[in-house]
Amino acid sequence: MNMSPILSETPRDVARALFGLSGKTVLVTGASSGIGAATAFACANAGARLVISGRDVSRLDAVFSSLPGEGHRVLPADLTDTGAAQQLAADCGALDGVVHCAGMPGQIPMKAVKDAFMHDVMNCNYHAPIMLTCRLLSRQAIRKGGSIIFLSSIAALTGTVGVGPYSASKAALIGALRPLALECVRRHIRANALCPGLVKTPFLSQGMWEDPDFFEEKNKRYPLGIGKPEDIAFACVYLLSDAGVHITGQLINIDGGGEF
Ligand SMILES: NC(=O)c1ccc[n+]([C@@H]2O[C@H](COP(=O)([O-])OP(=O)(O)OC[C@H]3O[C@@H](n4cnc5c(N)ncnc54)[C@H](OP(=O)(O)O)[C@@H]3O)[C@@H](O)[C@H]2O)c1
Secondary structure, eight states: OOOOGGGGSOHHHHHHHHHOOTTOEEEEESTTSHHHHHHHHHHHHTTOEEEEOOSOHHHHHHHHHHOOSSOOEEOOOOTTSHHHHHHHHHHSOSEEEEEEOOOOOOOBOGGGOOHHHHHHHHIIIIIHHHHHHHHHHHTTOEEEEEEEEEEOOGGGTSOOTTBHHHHHHHHHHHHHHHHHHHHHGGGTOEEEEEEEOOBOSTTSOHHHHHOHHHHHHHHHTSTTOSBOHHHHHHHHHHHHSGGGTTOOSOEEEESTTOOO
16 A cells, blocks of 8 residues: 555654644734634644734733744734734735634624624624735735634534624635635645634633533533633644645534534
8 A cells, every 4th residue: 555655654753744833834813812822822832933913912922922932923913904904914924824713702682783783793703814814815925735724603504592693704704715715726725614612712701601500501512511722723733734735615613512
């Protein structure tokens, strides 16, 4: 049987070569908190150089200080500000991966939705990551073989009471995914989306997490329990690594077996 030469190496070498990120530069948005911060840490641990972005400079600096390795950079930006997003695309340099973690919640019953709120949610969760991607691609800032990862949500596929604007913004990302993936194939750039279920981060207010009834009730409703930020970060490392080289245009549900 003809095997890839790498598979004849020791297990440690195989893991490092296939699943490691040495020599790669990765931009993580929303890196000042939750899933983005965990993703930045996991990527740095796997050997990547990080460009981390977010709005809160003090939290970004704290994440920056915690990153293993060298050569990381902090580029703060409000991605709903066109000028700031253009500046980020110009300043981040050549990238091998982008993980779009920046996002805002959008919980409100449909009958109470106002234009401004719908605009803000769509702008932050759909328009901003897609337009940042467009800007990076048009500048050829993503190297051949690069990997683009969107944080969609299981809410885009299942929806439930009170998350209409949020679900719509995350579903819009999925709509753009396959055309983007196909258009990027020529340069061997891949694009995929992750659909997490509930993950314990500041995305839901601290009060909700501190309410034992809420936590216990939610935890019981996921076969593998509520997710941790690193559960999502590990999938990002895989999709950024050479091990994920044949995966594009896909949604990956990371929802602990699905809420029931
Ligand atoms: N947690 C969940 O249960 C869950 C489930 C499914 C999907 N997701 C998705 O996963 C992603 C990360 O969520 P998380 O749970 O890690 O939430 P989080 O802890 O609240 O982090 C959100 C991040 O987005 C950044 N951000 C928000 N608006 C921004 C803007 N206009 N410009 C730049 N950055 C902005 C925040 O930056 P600053 O704080 O610096 O402003 C923060 O770093 C989101 O897209 C979310 O929709 C989360």
